[in-house]
Amino acid sequence: MTYLLAGDLGGTKTLLRLVTATDPDRAQFERSxxxxxYPNIIAIVREFVAAAQAQLGKIEIAxxxxxxxxxxxxRASYLPNLDWxxxxxxxxxxxxxxxxxxINDFTAIGYGIPQLRSADLHPLQVGISIPQAPIAIIGAGTGLGQGLLIxxxxxxxxxxxxxxxxxxAARSRPEFELFEYLRQSKQLDRISVERVLSGAGIVSIYQYLRDTGNFSETDDVANVVRLWESSTATAVDPTTTISAMAIANTDPLSQATMTMFVSIYGAEAGNLALKTLPYAGIYIAGGIAAKNLPLLTxxxxxxxxxxxxxxSNILTEIPVAVVxxxxxxxxxxxxxxxxLGA
Structure with missing residues (x-):
């Protein structure tokens, strides 16, 4: 039988799915x-197809x-985290x-936005959606993606x-001080917004508030951050710990970190909205937003x-939703x- 193959290739995991041209909304076979x-994507796809054929029978990918x-x-790409x-x-x-x-992974997210259902979204502002108006997307994760649908x-x-x-773009004294802290600690002559709005950015904000603020560290968080700062192979990314402690309201430093992060995130989303006027909606994608929904709401x-x-009034009717x-x-x-067609 003839199938279509779709994939989402990341530095950590690769997700593959088979669908049919007549029913693309239903996964016939899927694996992570x-x-x-694996040495390359070819090895993964071959293993995937072999597993699919064991379940579905002979497979041809159109x-x-x-x-x-x-x-x-x-028509080529390099994944530095995998050396692929x-x-x-x-x-x-x-x-x-x-x-x-x-296609780039954030481009794939863009093409996925029109496929989403209401259950896939959490509205932050209902607004008034204008059909066929631009759609904007922004998503913080390992980095910061931004895109536009026309x-x-x-x-x-x-x-x-x-x-x-x-x-x-710093907006307050603490953010100007964060900018200077990052510039000096990382020995850079400019700071991109991705340096702040990303998983690594959460840790950087934590370090800034720890080193310059009036916060004492909680041992559980401090141990994870110190191990990560030591750059050992077994170090765990502190982002999950910091955000979890902030959601639980059990660590003032983590709470302050995530409050600053979320405020900067909202401001940058507003900047994107002003530049693109996405009256059909702006969508907050990426892993950080969905995992920290209580902090975004x-x-x-x-x-x-x-x-x-x-x-400010321009932004009051733009629909805003977390993916x-x-x-x-x-x-x-x-x-x-x-x-592409079957």
Missing amino acids: YHSSS SACLGIAGAVID HINADELERELHIPKLKL HNGREYQVMPTEGGHVDF DGTFMAAFKHKGRV LNPQVGLLGAVAQASA
Whole structure:
């Protein structure tokens, strides 16, 4: 039987799904793989197809789309965290797939947004959605992605950006001090907003408040952060611990860290909204938002989003929602595989 293949390739895990052209909304077969356990994506796909054939019978893949955690240039991409070089022409030849497309992982998220259902979203501001108006997306995770969807009269097309690398715009004395702390501690002559709005950014804000504020550390958090700072192979990313302690209201330093992070996040989302006027909605994607929903719904995010002086009123009717579905990028890859045709 003929299938379409969709994939979401990240530095940590690779998620693959088979669907049919007649029913792309239903997964026929799906598996997740630990990316670093394989030498390349070809090995993963071959193992995936073998497992699928054991369950579904003989499989032919007519077209495929893979979302890649890296820039895609001339049908090729490099994933530095895995040292993988991915070339669409090579994949078509080695995997016997007639049509294969590579897209950036945040582009895949963009194409996944129109596929979402109401249960996949948590509204922060209902607003008034205008059909076929622009849609904006922003998502903090390992880095910071930003993108725009423009309707061409038939469907939405994704316009990728490198908006996560614009300059960090401090708005208050603590944020100016954070900027200077990062500039000196990291020995940089500029600070991008991604340096702050990312998993690593949460740790940086924690370190800044710890080193310059009036906060004492909680042992549980301090031990995780110190181990991470030592750069040992067994170090655990402190982000989860810091955010969990903030949600539980058990550590003032973690609470202050996440309050500053969420406020900066809301402000940057508001900046994106002013630049794009997304009257069909702005969507907050990425792993951090969905995992920290209580912190994004306490009013801090939206207060910063709408605090834009004389033009604040422009943002009051724009729908704002957090994407809860962690497979939104895979949905976008499915949509693009379907567009290639069977």
